[in-house]
Amino acid sequence: MTMQVSITARKTIIQGLKLAAGTILAVALSKSLGILSPYATGTIALITLLSSKWETVRLTLYRLLTYFVTVAVSWVVYRLVPLPIVAFGLIMAVLYWLYNAWHLLSTLAVNGVICSHFMTYQDFSPDMILHEFLIVLIGVLSALLINQFYTKRTTERALRGWMAKSDQELVAILERIANHLDEEPAKAFHVTAYEESLTKAYALARDFEENTFSKHTNYYVQYFKMRLAQCHILKSMLWELRRMPMNPKQSKVVTNYIRYLSRYILETNAPLAQQKELEKLMRQMKDEPLPATRQEFESRAYLMHILLDLEEFVACKQHYIDGLSEKQKAAYWRS
Known part of the structure; x- marks a missing residue:
């Protein structure tokens, strides 16, 4: 958790400094050009700086284009209703309707400042x-x-650290699940902390993607999205484990597979061999003798659900690998 707090604190400090630098630059330029309301430019810079790098580029274009719409609407409404206070309210209503229809509400605040002038x-x-x-x-x-x-470098280093950490934690969780199938009664556990950690890492990956002009930066978003999907599958498996009346003898085969699977968790591993092994295991399970008791029947049913979860778990990783471009693999799998 220390890594995430550290990167978040650093980003907060840097963002505050960027807000200061942006507003100072805008006001200083305005004063040098003799602008009547220099601090209005600082306000516009402040509002715009609260967006990501990509969003700032989009907003710059939209705010410049919608400026002329605002001027036209302001002139027409003021000619019809030459009462500044009333006209201002009506103009805001018209601009809201227009920009909402055009999905440009993010430009309304800046245009409101201009209209007020x-x-x-x-x-x-x-x-x-x-x-x-x-x-x-x-x-x-x-x-x-x-x-x-x-x-960029600090954030990417943090993301790589989170990836390594998530791999290690996932191996530990799979080992605990395997132990759960070995022990009777077994100690219950949760993956809530792991899910929270992945959620924060995913948010950081989204921030990295939105603030980097480099190519293929959605790699980290795809990775943590895949791990979150796998985490949800693990939660389903744990739910089934907690309700399984007993550990049937077939549990040992599933336990061995889970431990085998945990050795191939790394981000670069395409789980083709693990998929084939799981298919083989499921065929074996179908050939097992029918359960003799109701308790064994229920347990075998839960065990089959766990196998189906494992199938989805492995397929989720394969889907992630298939979704990567060759350029992404070349860029991020150098090691």
């Missing part, structure tokens, strides 16, 4: 329109520049 000065001259456009331009470009700074 037009209502304050009640001036729609070409000079004023250019002046307000510069406010938007300086704000978004300052954010765009500052948001290029991202702790």
Whole structure:
């Protein structure tokens, strides 16, 4: 857990410094150009900097384009209702309807700042329109520049550490499941902590993907999504184990397979051999003599469900491997 707290704290500090740098840059540029509301550019930079690097690029384009829509709507509404306070409210309503329909609500706050200036000065001259456009331009470009700074190496190092950790923890969980089938009665356990750890790592992977312009950076997202899917399968297996009345003699075969499977957990392993071994095991189970008692029948039924879970568990890994491009394998499987 220390690794995640460390990277989160570091990212929080860096984000705060980026907000400071972006707003200072925007206000300083505005003052040097004689902008009437220099701190408005800082506000726009602040709002834009709260987005990821990719989102900042998209928002920069959208905010510049919607600026002209805002000017047009503001001018029309103000001509119809020449009461600044009322006009401002009506303009916000119209802009909301438009940008909601266009899925551009993320631009509304910045356009609200611009509209407030037009209502304050009640001036729609070409000079004023250019002046307000510069406010938007300086704000978004300052954010765009500052948001290029991202702790890529630190974040990627943390992600690699989480991958190694998740592999180790998964091996330990499979070993505990195997022990559960060996012992009677067995101690119950949960994978809640493992799931929480994977969820945080997945969030970090999403952040890495959204803030990196490099190719194939969705590799980490795909990996942790696969591990989360496997974790959900493990929860199903544990539910079945807790309800199995007894450990039938066939449990030993399943136990041996789980221990065999745990040796091939690494991210780069394509589980083709493990799939074939599991198919062989399931054929063997079908050839076993019929259960003699109700308790044994129920236990064998739960054991078969566990085998089906293992089949899904292995298929999940194979699906992940199949979904990777050759370029991703070359980039991330160098070792």
